[in-house]
Structure formats: structure tokens, C-alpha cells
Amino acid sequence: MEVSRRRMIHKHLQPTRPLRRCSYVDCDLQITAAACGQAQFVQETKVDLEQLYSNVSLHEQKKARISYSREFLMGLASCPEAKIKPPFLPENPIVLSQARDPGQLRLGTDREGDYYKSRQMDPLKNKQNSPFSTPVCVHNPHLESLKDDILYHFSLGTETHDLPAMFGDVKFVCVGGSPWRMKAFTEYIAAELAMEDPKSEYPNICAGTDRYAMYKVGPVLSVSHGMGIPSIAIMLHELIKLLYHAHCKDVTIIRIGTSGGIGLEPGTVVVTRQSVDATFEPKFEQCSKELGRFETVIGNTMCTLDFYEGQARLDGAFCSYSEKDKRDYLIKANEAGVCNIEMESSVFSAMCKLSGLRAAVVCVTLLDRLKGDQMISSHEVLNDFQKRPQILVGCFIKKKLMTKAQTSGVQ
Numbered sequence: 143m144e145v146s147r148r149r150m151i152h153k154h155l156q157p158t159r160p161l162r163r164c165s166y167v168d169c170d171l172q173i174t175a176a177a178c179g180q181a182q183f184v185q186e187t188k189v190d191l192e193q194l195y196s197n198v199s200l201h202e203q204k205k206a207r208i209s210y211s212r213e214f215l216m217g218l219a220s221c222p223e224a225k226i227k228p229p230f231l232p233e234n235p236i237v238l239s240q241a242r243d244p245g246q247l248r249l250g251t252d253r254e255g256d257y258y259k260s261r262q263m264d265p266l267k268n269k270q271n272s273p274f275s276t277p278v279c280v281h282n283p284h285l286e287s288l289k290d291d292i293l294y295h296f297s298l299g300t301e302t303h304d305l306p307a308m309f310g311d312v313k314f315v316c317v318g319g320s321p322w323r324m325k326a327f328t329e330y331i332a333a334e335l336a337m338e339d340p341k342s343e344y345p346n347i348c349a350g351t352d353r354y355a356m357y358k359v360g361p362v363l364s365v366s367h368g369m370g371i372p373s374i375a376i377m378l379h380e381l382i383k384l385l386y387h388a389h390c391k392d393v394t395i396i397r398i399g400t401s402g403g404i405g406l407e408p409g410t411v412v413v414t415r416q417s418v419d420a421t422f423e424p425k426f427e428q429c430s431k432e433l434g435r436f437e438t439v440i441g442n443t444m445c446t447l448d449f450y451e452g453q454a455r456l457d458g459a460f461c462s463y464s465e466k467d468k469r470d471y472l473i474k475a476n477e478a479g480v481c482n483i484e485m486e487s488s489v490f491s492a493m494c495k496l497s498g499l500r501a502a503v504v505c506v507t508l509l510d511r512l513k514g515d516q517m518i519s520s521h522e523v524l525n526d527f528q529k530r531p532q533i534l535v536g537c538f539i540k541k542k543l544m545t546k547a548q549t550s551g552v553q
């Protein structure tokens with residue numbers, strides 16, 4: 143019995159495994175972790191049983207998993223060998239021989255089949271040294287699959303019109319709600335810049351549609367956008383694509399219009415510092431001193447979705463608040479830095495920033511909303527008020543063009 147018991151005990155015992163030394167052998171590999179600066183290999187390393195168990199874990203891990211640190215993988219990707227195309231990949235245009243900078247994006251092809259010039263997705267972070275070199279950006283990779291990009295509300299298209307020839311020289315775009323006002327601005331800027339006969343008739347480029355009106359004189363494009371955020375958003379989508387297809391660069395876009403002032407005298411021109419919503423939260427070079435013709439201030443502009451209740455008016459078809467409620471609200475807005483109220487600035491500033499366009503909002507106040515809701519000034523006075531943003535913007539454009547001409551002359 144003792145013998146059999148000993149046999150049973152010895153049967154369950156396992157011989158101890160010898161402790162091995164871990165060693166690394168040099169290999170003539172083109173790419174190694176040492177080449178990437180991630181680790182240094184040692185010819186021979188002594189390890190104890192605890193370290194061996196923690197590294198290998200033969201008794202607990204049934205399925206081994208290989209894992210690498212993020213730093214190791216980033217270093218590996220930066221190796222020159224990692225950017226070379228493997229020889230077994232086919233010779234296909236979609237396989238690049240050299241890795242492309244991820245900060246660049248190519249959208250669409252031109253009529254000859256070549257790619258458009260690469261454009262920065264975020265031009266605000268990567269401005270070039272030249273002051274006239276910022277392209278207009280779009281953020282829609284699906285545009286490259288369009289054979290003809292139809293700008294429906296402009297009655298224009300990439301196949302039906304030569305957009306680079308028509309608009310390639312545009313440097314300034316002025317937009318406003320009224321078609322009549324934008325035509326008047328075209329006539330004014332033509333006379334101010336002495337580019338064309340101010341008495342001549344300027345055709346509406348968007349004559350094929352009744353949605354918007356568009357006029358052009360020299361490098362200045364004038365476009366109407368209707369009233370409210372939905373209308374101006376539709377116009378901006380097609381305007382940005384138009385400037386993109388026309389290969390325009392260094393474009394400045396300015397909204398000129400009217401607004402209701404808060405605590406300002408009627409006729410004051412407000413240059414928007416920041417566009418805020420109805421809760422006073424932000425969402426989405428000055429020539430006035432040289433002119434000295436009217437008061438100009440810089441302040442916040444409140445953008446609303448409605449002309450009546452959205453702006454705390456008392457003269458709409460419906461009203462669910464008192465005059466005291468209205469006044470308290472407007473005073474609170476004024477204390478938050480709001481100088482005027484309009485209906486387009488938030489989406490205008492957001493879309494222009496996304497496209498890399500320098501933008502500004504310049505609106506004249508037609509009345510002081512703390513004193514009333516309806517405009518009681520005469521028609522002549524209101525017309526004079528509406529010309530003030532045009533005068534200020536015209537001075538700005540003229541000054542910019544003169545500076546550019548002087549810079550070109552020096553070079």
C-alpha cells in the first residue's frame with residue numbers, strides 16, 4: 143500500500159522546467175523598432191522567475207494578444223520605410239507611390255482630368271505669407287462626382303457657364319436683403335471706383351430666376367439674399383460653391399443691411415463684433431473716422447428667427463407679453479452688449495468662417511427699439527440711412543484696392 147501510494151503521488155508531480163535566458167539576435171532588417179526610436183535591443187538580458195511569469199503568463203493566458211503602445215505605432219508610421227508603396231501592390235492611380243499629407247485634400251477634377259490644386263481644409267490655421275493667396279474652401283467630397291454642379295437659385299452651372307472667366311477676378315462680395323438695394327450699391331461702387339459708367343445699366347446675372355439678384359462691376363460682386371436665416375443660408379451655399387468653382391482667392395464678403403438699434407440714435411451704423419442669439423449667446427479696419435459723416439460703432443448683433451415676436455415687438459398679429467416685458471428684455475440685451483437686431487448675421491458669419499472667407503456685417507439702425515417698434519422717419523431719411531453702410535463699405539473697398547495697387551507697384 144505504501145508503494146502504490148508513492149506511485150500515485152509521483153504520478154501527479156511534474157518536473158520543473160529549466161529557467162531560460164532571454165536573448166535577442168541581430169537581424170539585417172530594413173525597419174526595426176530601434177530605427178524608429180522606440181526601443182533599444184540588448185544582446186542578452188537576465189530575468190527572474192517573477193518577470194518571466196508576468197511577461198509570458200503561460201499558466202493563465204490561453205489566447206495570447208500582441209499589443210503595442212500608441213507612441214510605438216506613431217513612431218513606426220513616421221519611418222520613411224513605412225511610407226513606401228509595397229512592391230506587390232498593383233500599379234493603380236488610387237495607390238500612391240508616396241504618402242500624402244493628411245492636411246491636404248483634393249476635391250474634384252477639372253475638364254482635362256487633372257486634380258484641382260490642393261486646398262487647405264482649415265485655411266485659418268495655415269495662412270500663407272502672401273496676403274492675397276487664401277482660396278475659397280468647400281467641405282463636401284461628393285462634389286467631385288458631379289459632372290455639372292447646378293447652382294439652381296442663381297441659374298448658373300459649371301457646364302453651362304465659364305465660371306472662372308465670369309467671376310475669377312472677384313475680390314469683394316457684398317450681400318444684402320433687397321435686390322433693389324444691391325443694384326443701387328453696384329451703381330454706387332462703380333462711380334466710387336471710377337471703373338465703369340455709373341449711368342449704364344447693369345444686367346442681373348441671375349435673370350433666369352426670381353430668387354436672387356446678382357450684379358458685378360470689376361472685382362466687386364453684389365448679391366441679394368432675401369430675409370431671414372433660411373434664405374441667406376441657401377444663397378451662401380451656392381455663392382461659396384460659385385467662388386470655389388471660379389478659383390477665386392482672397393475674397394472678402396460683407397453683409398450690408400438695416401437693423402433695429404438698441405439705445406442708439408437712428409442712422410447709426412453698427413459694425414458687428416460678434417453675432418449672438420436671442421439669449422445673448424454667440425452661436426455660430428475702420429474707415430468711419432476718415433469719413434466723419436455719421437456715427438459708427440462696433441458692438442454685438444443679435445440674430446433672430448422672426449421679425450415680430452422674435453424681436454420683442456408689440457405690433458405683430460400676435461403678442462403674448464406686455465410692454466414692460468418687452469422693455470426689460472431689450473434692456474437686458476443692451477446690458478449684454480447688443481447694439482442692434484437683425485435676422486441673418488449668425489449663419490452668415492458661421493458659413494463664411496467655415497469656408498475661409500474674411501467677413502463682416504455692417505448694418506444701419508433705422509430706429510431705436512427702446513423708443514418704439516415702427517419706423518416713423520420719412521422715406522427720404524430712411525433712404526439716406528440705407529446708403530450709409532454702402533458708403534462705409536465703398537470706402538473700405540477703395541482703400542483696399544489702392545493698397546493692393548501700391549503694393550504691386552513696389553514689387
